Amino acid sequence: MLVASIHRDHRNISRLLKLLNQKLAAIRDEKPVNYGLIRDTVLYLQEYAEKFHHPKEDLIYHYYISHYQDHEGVAKLDAEHEALSALTSEFAESVEMILMDAVVPLDVFADKLTGFVEHQRNHLELEERAVLPAIEKTLTADDWNYLQSQWEEEELDPLFGEQVAVRFKELAAAL
Template sequence: MKSKILQSLHQDHANQVQLLSLIESEIDKLRKEGETPNFELLSLALEYCVDYPSHYHHPKEDLLYEKLITRDPAIAEQAIILTEEHETLMQLTREFADAVGEAIAGDTTDNLRAAAGRFLKYYHYHIGIEESEVFPIARRVLTDDDWIEIDAAFRNTADPLFGDHTRDAYLALQRCIVEKASEASA
């Protein structure tokens, strides 16, 4: 159970990093002569960040951190900070989505690069801390009952983009992710 949950959280991170890379390459087009980011694609990517990371991945981690504090009070400060960072990530996602909305409406792209930069930097930083510092402690100190409780709370939550059945709304986004991954490995 322990390794199954940690493996699924780790897989979520790997998927999210792929998505961040796609977002970054679209935003980079702002600096290139004659290129324009695919704003609709960015909008879909941010919709997904609300749909799955914000609604399932982060709440699952919040429960994990809650358990972690009861088993290892020394980790409390860091666990609380990570939980608060989930709120910040949601806020940065909203701000980025607003900036994409302004670009789609043809108003301005002035806020886009800065909003994207904050979003990308914070996501990478947050995932890095979880993977390198907190998950190893969770693996060591949580009990079998803790893992069973976490699993029970989040069973049947399929990823609508990277899961076995991609939701229709995300098919175009999924195609771009697959293309980018195959370009990178070519």
């Protein structure tokens, strides 16, 4: 079911945010950090979350808005997803600069990482605590059947799926 896969994705993204918080603590403690893992985390969010997870949510949110009264501010989530995409791209550039040995003060990078993690976490919490419960309470079995019929994307999660993609092997091992 679509909503179950969204909750599963949120748990997986939370695991990635926890890993980023560990890297942030290491940066602040001036310990060595594998920035490749940070890059891979951001790459996963760009490749999977933005191409499969958010469109799946958007399908449900748009349906909800068009068929029910929007009590939970669901309509704002389109803009939120766009902002997350822009933030992720911007943060990815910062990570790439560090990996290319550009001079980036660690405190500046740590602040960017903090903002990135906080924004991602706040988005997940909004969806899990307010938006999804309201939608799950409102939508009928017929609504869910219709939505499922509209979701034709095959989801092959390259990190948390049955087969881990080669580019994410190190990240999977770190988790």
